[in-house]
Amino acid sequence: MTDHKTxxxxxxxxxxxxxxxxxxxxxxxRVRALTREPSRAALPAGVDVVRGDLADVDSLDGxxxxxxxxxxxxxxxAAFGPLTTAEEIVALAEEAGVxxxxxxxxxxxxxxxxxxxxxxxxxxxxLAPVEFMANTLEWAESIKAGGVVREGFPDVPSALVHExxxxxxxxxxxxxxxxxxxxxITGPEALTPRERVRIIxxxxxxxxxxxxxxxxxxxAGWRGSGFAEEExxxxxxxxxxxxxAGYRVLPTVEEVTGVPARTFASWVREHAPAFWxxxxxxxxxxx
Numbered sequence: 001m002t003d004h005k006t007x008x009x010x011x012x013x014x015x016x017x018x019x020x021x022x023x024x025x026x027x028x029x030r031v032r033a034l035t036r037e038p039s040r041a042a043l044p045a046g047v048d049v050v051r052g053d054l055a056d057v058d059s060l061d062g063x064x065x066x067x068x069x070x071x072x073x074x075x076x077x078a079a080f081g082p083l084t085t086a087e088e089i090v091a092l093a094e095e096a097g098v099x100x101x102x103x104x105x106x107x108x109x110x111x112x113x114x115x116x117x118x119x120x121x122x123x124x125x126x127l128a129p130v131e132f133m134a135n136t137l138e139w140a141e142s143i144k145a146g147g148v149v150r151e152g153f154p155d156v157p158s159a160l161v162h163e164x165x166x167x168x169x170x171x172x173x174x175x176x177x178x179x180x181x182x183x184x185i186t187g188p189e190a191l192t193p194r195e196r197v198r199i200i201x202x203x204x205x206x207x208x209x210x211x212x213x214x215x216x217x218x219x220a221g222w223r224g225s226g227f228a229e230e231e232x233x234x235x236x237x238x239x240x241x242x243x244x245a246g247y248r249v250l251p252t253v254e255e256v257t258g259v260p261a262r263t264f265a266s267w268v269r270e271h272a273p274a275f276w277x278x279x280x281x282x283x284x285x286x287x
Contacts, residue, residue: 007174008063008070008098010034010054013041015134016104019167020071020174021047029175034063053078057088064096069174071102074111086112090120099123102173104166108243125173129185130246131160133267136196140274143200143208150211152218153239154194157247159186162262165253172256183252188261190247196264203268204275 007024011017012033024031025044032048035041041049052059055076064070070093076083083089090113093101100123103114110118117124139149169183191199194210201208213221218239222232238246253261268275 005068006030006066008032008067011073015163016166019164023171069100073104074113075106082111086116090116102170123179126182129166131158133160133162143275148209149197151193152213155192157190157192159190159249161187165261168257185252186250
């Protein structure tokens with residue numbers, strides 16, 4: 001059991017934040033979880049779930065009280081862009097006595113929050129994960145419906161990482177002795193979409209077909225989803241000329257946590273029900 005100082009987790013119901021909350025709570029830490037909708041937060045018993053939004057400073061009154069360490073996100077999901085409240089967040093944290101923060105990066109370039117933290121007196125650990133394995137859930141409905149994945153650029157590799165491994169590194173950053181670090185976080189292998197489809201098929205024990213979309217079809221899909229032209233250009237650049245950081249496998253997870261990074265096959269096993277249809281012929285294969 002740890003002492004009773006509180007650790008704040010923002011983005012607490014998100015892909016990574018939920019795992020951070022769960023790990024801290026299981027280890028005996030007192031956890032405060034910040035979310036826009038506490039009524040929908042399925043978090044462990046004993047966690048102090050509070051309403052608030054990093055993009056709305058007025059909603060953060062008292063959120064940092066008693067907090068010694070905080071896990072912060074840099075992205076305003078409602079506005080689809082970096083937080084514009086960085087200096088106010090840092091000021092609130094420092095005034096409340098927060099000593100250390102972990103920061104989940106959302107881009108290769110430093111966000112305003114990262115810049116503000118670097119200029120502050122806070123101890124910090126920056127977390128820079130590559131693609132989340134959870135992004136594969138975008139394929140779930142088409143696999144359920146007909147055993148098909150429709151994807152462009154199927155031979156571009158990514159060292160995608162299990163979201164629980166990102167959380168494990170974050171927890172070490174929040175509770176360990178090291179600070180001032182930048183952790184680039186990857187999974188244990190670089191996989192193309194084609195290889196990921198094959199792994200999904202192997203785990204589910206059934207055929208899953210990859211239907212390759214043309215460049216024009218992919219771009220049309222992004223535009224149809226409402227993405228701005230600069231976002232489309234960024235997405236296209238990541239597919240056609242990805243940075244080495246996106247596919248170079250690093251040992252960060254094992255070096256920081258002492259446990260090897262989880263494989264994509266293990267992630268699929270954990271999430272297999274998301275890819276099953278409710279009929280007898282769609283049962284998982286041996287795992």
